[in-house]
Amino acid sequence: MQRNIPVITLSILDQERFGVKTAKSRDFIWHDIPEMLSQCRQNYVQLLIARCPSSNLKTAQELERRGFLLMDTLVYYEHNLHLTNIIVPNEKITIRGILPGEAEDVRALAAESFKGYCGHYHADPKLDVHQCDDVYTSWAYNSCISKDFATEVFVAVLDDKIVGFATLRINDPKESEVVLNGVLPKTQRMGIYRMLIENSLIWSIRHCMKRMIISTQITNIAVQKVWVRVGFQPTSSFYIFHKWFN
Numbered sequence: 001m002q003r004n005i006p007v008i009t010l011s012i013l014d015q016e017r018f019g020v021k022t023a024k025s026r027d028f029i030w031h032d033i034p035e036m037l038s039q040c041r042q043n044y045v046q047l048l049i050a051r052c053p054s055s056n057l058k059t060a061q062e063l064e065r066r067g068f069l070l071m072d073t074l075v076y077y078e079h080n081l082h083l084t085n086i087i088v089p090n091e092k093i094t095i096r097g098i099l100p101g102e103a104e105d106v107r108a109l110a111a112e113s114f115k116g117y118c119g120h121y122h123a124d125p126k127l128d129v130h131q132c133d134d135v136y137t138s139w140a141y142n143s144c145i146s147k148d149f150a151t152e153v154f155v156a157v158l159d160d161k162i163v164g165f166a167t168l169r170i171n172d173p174k175e176s177e178v179v180l181n182g183v184l185p186k187t188q189r190m191g192i193y194r195m196l197i198e199n200s201l202i203w204s205i206r207h208c209m210k211r212m213i214i215s216t217q218i219t220n221i222a223v224q225k226v227w228v229r230v231g232f233q234p235t236s237s238f239y240i241f242h243k244w245f246n
Contacts, residue, residue, distance in 0.1 A: 072120035110140035
């Protein structure tokens with residue numbers, strides 16, 4: 001049976017943010033690449049962001065041969081929600097759902113916690129650093145005001161101030177995902193991040209999910225240690241490449 005050729009997806013948000021026509025592609029293999037490039041040229045794309053499994057070395061090598069540059073490696077972890085989870089108590093910190101009017105507080109927190117964060121946008125020297133920071137800031141804000149970005153948002157409160165957040169999404173009837181989370185830098189190492197993750201696990205169990213997934217850059221070792229401690233296991237990884245059409 002013939003495979004369906006993947007279609008590139010134009011990214012309006014990235015185009016508005018960076019001022020360049022941007023497309024994204026995923027779920028492809030090496031012999032689909034010529035068609036991807038052809039579609040980019042037909043649509044006058046200036047930047048293509050391509051994601052492929054790290055296990056598919058032939059595809060990664062073909063991307064490199066055609067001028068793509070590796071920008072990031074994402075690792076995914078999964079939690080079996082049938083397991084029992086133990087909340088780490090901290091009487092000073094409250095984890096709760098976000099309230100109306102708190103989206104700006106989360107935006108400000110994200111701006112501080114994600115400044116200079118080493119994702120695939122920041123890894124690309126052709127993209128403005130401040131606009132790269134805004135990827136996460138606007139993402140966090142939009143997650144608070146639109147169900148198109150997140151199903152639920154939790155915040156961590158310390159001394160009546162929001163010091164952490166986690167955004168969750170239900171991907172399908174069996175799977176939930178922690179999409180974006182952050183903790184105020186000056187309040188790190190207080191167990192806030194772990195409390196947000198464990199609260200997300202309980203929320204997923206209450207919504208009858210069978211598994212919860214989460215991802216990060218491969219170099220972000222600190223959060224991966226937390227995930228392992230609360231029962232997550234690594235499942236997959238992906239390369240993210242950029243190609244500029246000049």
